[in-house]
Amino acid sequence: MMMQNKVAVAVMGALLLAAGLMPASAGAQTAANQTYPTKPIRLIVAFPPGGSTDIIARLVAQKLGEKLGQQVIVDNRGGAGGTLGTEIAAKAAPDGHTLTMGTTSTHVIAPAAYAKVNYDPVKDFEPITLVASTPYLLVLHPGVKANNLKEFVALAKSQPGKLNYASAGTGSTTQLAMEMLNRAAGMDIVHIPYNGNGPAGAAALGGQVQALFGSMPAVLPHAQAGRLRAIAVGTSKRSPAMPNVPTVAESGYPGFEVSLWLGFFAPKGTPKPVLTRLQTELTAIANSPDMGAQFEKNGASSLTNTPAQMTALMKTELDKYGKVIKAAGIVLK
Secondary structure, eight states, X not given: XXXXXXXXXXXXXXXXXXXXXXXXXXXXXXXXXXXXXXXXEEEEESSOTTSHHHHHHHHXXXXXXXXXXXXXXXXXXXXXXXXXXXXXXXXXXXXXXEEEEXXXXXXXXXXXXXXXXXXXXXXXXXXXXXXXEEEEEXXXXXXXXXXXXHHHHHHHHHSTTTOEEEESSTXXXXXXXXXXXXXXXXXXXXXXXXXXHHHHXXXXXXXXXXXXXXXXXXXXXXXXXXXXXXXXXXXXSOOTTSTTSOBTGGGTOTTOOOEEEEEEEEETTOOHHHHHHHHHHHHHHHTSHHHHHHHHHTTOEEOOOXXXXXXXXXXXXXHHHHHHHHHHTOOBO
């Protein structure tokens, strides 16, 4: 019955177009809306499984597949701070069947930190909508003798260059968050880069590093279970997921603010009707009470916007983080 309805709509559109009662552009849009998607959709996640981007991507992918009537397959392509997978997404066929979960890391940090990336975050992508944002949570291995940020700073200052911290990779937001705190607090903590939030979290759990300023979905379960000790949140307000953990700002460093946003992008040139359909469905998914509850359970919050607002956000943050990267002397090849 559904197929018969689609055929009827398509035939009616063709008749109206032939009779001059429908503009050609409207006919093309009707056809695109009726036929998309024609096969499973590939959602490229430019980080390994188990990290924050992967967690949020899989939650949304399942619902998006239900909305579109086609499976949305998560394809993890980690490496080089998210640039490898993002480059693959940029060069994919612009037909709406390849999307990517872009983040602060892939569309702001990496282009500012690497001497060269083989994609332009603004020119090579069609922004669709953000779906979520998440704070960064500073966690310690339980063996570290510090119960709050003040004690951790004092410990680090008493042993300059002796403590170390993990990140999801050189030039990642997890590194920049800690480097911002290093400079604000006058600490000297050694950076140990890993290939994604999952491996970085494993290093903190195993005691290979003392600290991690990780994205909350990746570290929240470990903090809640006591396997890692949460001592500060990077956003200006406390997280509902861990209301008893103070912010960095209220712990003595006013103005400190760092968070991760996550959104959907398509390759440049993807048809407008396809983008509109995706924006409609993704916005509804992200703003649904069910998804909001799942996000909150993972320490994230629903956040949607328009393609124009996404572009403006990227441009603003490219300038903001570009200054931090320059000050930290980070240049990646």
